[in-house]
Amino acid sequence: MIQAKILVIDDNKSVLSALELLLQAEYQTVATLSNPNAITSITNLASYDVILLDMNFSAGVNTGNEGFYWLTQLKALSPDASIVMITAYGDVEIAVKALKEGATDFILKPWDNKKLLATLHAAYKFRQSRLEVKALKSAHQNLKSLINNEGKYIIGQSKAINKILKLARKVACTNANVLITGENGTGKELIAQEIHRNSKRNQGILVNVDMGAIAETLFESELFGHVKGAFTDAHKDRPGKFEAANGGTLFLDEIGNLPLPLQSKLLSVLQNRQVFRVGSNTGIAVDIRIICATNGDLESLVSEGHFREDLLYRINTIHIEVPPLRDRDDDVLLLADFFLKKYANKYGKKVSNIAASAKRKLLNYNWPGNVRELQHTIERAVILSDGTILNTNDFLFKTPTKAKAIGHLETLDAMEKQMISNALERHDHNFTAAANQLGITRQTLYNKAKRYGIQ
Numbered sequence: 001m002i003q004a005k006i007l008v009i010d011d012n013k014s015v016l017s018a019l020e021l022l023l024q025a026e027y028q029t030v031a032t033l034s035n036p037n038a039i040t041s042i043t044n045l046a047s048y049d050v051i052l053l054d055m056n057f058s059a060g061v062n063t064g065n066e067g068f069y070w071l072t073q074l075k076a077l078s079p080d081a082s083i084v085m086i087t088a089y090g091d092v093e094i095a096v097k098a099l100k101e102g103a104t105d106f107i108l109k110p111w112d113n114k115k116l117l118a119t120l121h122a123a124y125k126f127r128q129s130r131l132e133v134k135a136l137k138s139a140h141q142n143l144k145s146l147i148n149n150e151g152k153y154i155i156g157q158s159k160a161i162n163k164i165l166k167l168a169r170k171v172a173c174t175n176a177n178v179l180i181t182g183e184n185g186t187g188k189e190l191i192a193q194e195i196h197r198n199s200k201r202n203q204g205i206l207v208n209v210d211m212g213a214i215a216e217t218l219f220e221s222e223l224f225g226h227v228k229g230a231f232t233d234a235h236k237d238r239p240g241k242f243e244a245a246n247g248g249t250l251f252l253d254e255i256g257n258l259p260l261p262l263q264s265k266l267l268s269v270l271q272n273r274q275v276f277r278v279g280s281n282t283g284i285a286v287d288i289r290i291i292c293a294t295n296g297d298l299e300s301l302v303s304e305g306h307f308r309e310d311l312l313y314r315i316n317t318i319h320i321e322v323p324p325l326r327d328r329d330d331d332v333l334l335l336a337d338f339f340l341k342k343y344a345n346k347y348g349k350k351v352s353n354i355a356a357s358a359k360r361k362l363l364n365y366n367w368p369g370n371v372r373e374l375q376h377t378i379e380r381a382v383i384l385s386d387g388t389i390l391n392t393n394d395f396l397f398k399t400p401t402k403a404k405a406i407g408h409l410e411t412l413d414a415m416e417k418q419m420i421s422n423a424l425e426r427h428d429h430n431f432t433a434a435a436n437q438l439g440i441t442r443q444t445l446y447n448k449a450k451r452y453g454i455q
């Protein structure tokens with residue numbers, strides 16, 4: 001017994017009972033309707049998988065026009081149903097018209113039981129595939145919006161970040177290739193996400209390829225895909241990242257790692273907008289926008305002969321340079337606060353603030369690992385915290401803190417204040433050690449720190 005619901009609409013009562021008898025043996029639910037005007041009163045119409053619809057209802061009329069009318073009504077009320085038309089007055093022309101107007105199939109009266117059952121079964125299968133495609137499409141759509149909006153937004157108020165965001169949003173609506181450079185952990189990937197999110201391609205996905213994480217032997221197949229048998233482990237056809245990013249954006253991180261032979265292949269893809277899977281001579285058209293990133297100096301790689309100059313010019317139509325965090329003082333505390341709230345919430349901690357002295361410590365630190373290091377520092381401190389405030393002791397740095405330049409300070413007082421602050425940071429607020437370094441007594445240091453409001 002097939003777990004499906006069939007509705008038969010025909011004004012001829014003997015046809016209805018014959019069909020009901022035949023179909024009840026095969027299908028779980030069979031309903032009949034002799035007057036099509038009553039379809040609007042069927043509350044669960046959309047739950048019927050297949051509707052078998054007669055084409056003539058008024059006595060003496062056999063044009064089929066009534067059937068076409070009810071076909072349109074049913075399609076509007078239950079767009080996913082498979083509708084099979086049935087008539088005693090059919091010809092090829094009517095059958096073609098019915099299919100064009102959305103019927104799934106067409107049956108002539110008198111019918112052959114076996115053929116009718118086969119037709120209805122095919123119509124039922126067709127409805128199932130249609131529903132599956134619909135579900136997959138919606139899952140795909142959800143997945144895309146999940147990938148594109150991981151909730152990672154750029155936090156920052158420094159001049160540098162504002163300038164970058166302005167530029168990123170400006171170039172987003174074009175198809176220009178973008179090169180993002182900057183030290184590790186400065187937020188290059190977030191900027192690529194921001195560009196994609198603000199572009200017309202945001203209905204497609206942003207595919208991320210970290211060239212630093214792929215073994216060199218796999219580069220080609222990862223990027224361009226392969227066909228079955230192209231190499232020993234190629235057991236089946238597989239699309240590469242270029243094809244996966246079709247209609248969206250391809251983010252090539254650590255582009256400096258791309259070996260020279262593949263640089264030529266990348267250049268050719270960018271020029272011809274088609275990819276060839278490894279082992280295939282058939283080009284596949286791709287519509288993608290490329291964003292590349294590197295923490296290295298591509299100009300130097302070019303002069304050393306490790307990077308193609310023509311490729312560099314192709315990928316750097318727009319160049320975005322992200323400064324290191326140590327040069328974005330205005331962002332440090334904003335980011336620290338953002339990560340504090342994020343991780344306090346994630347780990348269910350009460351901590352909600354950073355002490356003024358600890359803030360100074362964060363500001364005086366060099367952040368060689370940039371925002372990623374700040375993020376991990378705060379996460380660690382939040383996990384280990386017991387109270388509501390993070391103190392200097394919660395931040396332990398292995399590398400030395402940066403000494404704030406004092407050359408630009410204009411008064412002796414300002415210089416002294418900065419020197420005292422630097423010494424205290426360096427010695428983790430150990431007053432004896434800081435006083436030794438400055439060549440003053442502990443008490444003098446204490447008095448001066450108090451006078452300058454250094455805690």
Ligand SMILES: Nc1ncnc2c1ncn2[C@@H]1O[C@H](COP(=O)(O)OP(=O)(O)OP(=O)(O)O)[C@@H](O)[C@H]1O
Pocket residue numbers: 152153154155156182183184185186187188189190191253293295335371372375
């Ligand atoms: N301005 C920012 N606001 C919020 N989070 C940020 C910001 N910049 C970086 N991050 C976070 O810091 C981490 C590192 O950022 P991202 O991966 O974008 O840096 P990257 O420059 O691409 O690093 P790499 O060169 O190592 O690939 C990520 O978790 C990211 O979410």
